[in-house]
Amino acid sequence: MILIVDALNKDKFHSVLDDMFRLRARVFAGRLGWDVTITDGREEDQFDALDPGYVIGLDEEGNVVACARALQTTGPHMLSDVFHSILDGEPPLRSATLWESTRFCVDTERLGRGRMRGSVSHATSELMLGAVEYAMRSGISDVITVIDPVMDRVLKRSGNAPYDYVGKTVSMGKVAALAALLDCTEERAASIRAHAGIEGDVFLTDEEALALPVIAAAEARTTTAGLRKSPLEAYCDEQIAAATTAKERVDALRLKAALADRVRSHSDISA
């Protein structure tokens, strides 16, 4: 399941972003050996201060299992400011309908093998699909993505092959990095879905994500004041907590999402 976090909703998801920065530290500094700065076990750079859009893959408990970061190419982004060696002295592409995607990674420790839900392969495909569909619904037509050759092969065998590359492959720590172009089209989304067997909406609403157990518990710990829940919200959360099967929990989550406006409007009044 995919959650989009940006400047407008990040205050609700401190723990999710924290998990994401820790995952990035394990992947980019650890596994890939990129020259990135780690502070308190978190990999965070100057572009994270620019309010990017994060596409975050969550497992059913609410753990962060995959993530990617999107920035507009009209403003400061990595290919213009940091990865210019890839462009071989050429100025970067700049377009209103072109986004840059960076820091794509998947938690290979937490996830299993195979292709079912809960596998590295499934989480990778779901994140790719989330990124393409997030871009599409934002009126974006193409994405330029900075990846390593391993990721390039993963894209190709996931029904998500780049249609072209920009610049050249350069050395980046233990591995090389290159810039690939991907169109954000129904065809590409369908191809990723067909490859991974993903059906239906992959996006979580903020309310659905907040109800996932790991996130709910973490946010409850960090919220010191903690607004009192409305009886309706408390009932919804009880149903979610009492669910014994995945289907029951999804149904309970749907119920809460369907009632989100009433749950929300009550807390607005009481706030």
Next chain:
Amino acid sequence: MSDAFDRGGLIDLAELPDASADFDGFLFDLRDRFGLDHVAYAGMNPINRSVVGHVTYPDEWKLHYAQRGFQRIDPTLHRARRSIAPVDWTRLERDKDYLAVFNEARDFGISDQGVTIPVRGPYGDVGGLSLTSSGPRTDWTALCRQNLHLWQALAVHVHDLVISSDSFSNLLRGPSLSSREREILQWTAEGKSQQDIADILVISHRTVEVHLRSARHKLYALTTAQAVGRAISMSLIYPG
């Protein structure tokens, strides 16, 4: 009236003697073309943080907005621009700032059904194009889905024109075309189609398109023909 705008740090472009580009006309055309209620652009200068605005709103609302200093709290300016994706106003929190602006906007017949398309420029300049409609929700959703990619391009276009009309930014901004962008523009000037160029350069049609789009933006051009004309006049390519 211009006094009121200046005091609030809000500059109405129509009031500026040097506003050579017809921003007003552009926004009104945009409004009529898509059957919208209103179109508004606001950009923020990164140096002095003044807000430059241009809107199709009625004068009474512009005056009221400036007198109330709404440009300092308006969530469609300050919240929405921090997203990278277009922000439908249903996403904005109904906090006191939102209610302050929109409760009074309603009295002036301004709908709170809208979307803001945030723009970021390379020098820390930011802006946003807001579009509103009071039509049925389903029509609005369909209109957005159908036209967002166009509005994205138009938002950046207006932003770049406004920011580049500022003499400070002009110094910083010469179009920096990559050799591939120049090459593709040059073949376009020779009268080749996108498919011809793809065949000549042995790249995909889509790669030609994505480079052309980028070149158009760098040259502040809405059409490829405009981009070719400008590139020739700036000696970036040779006449075909």
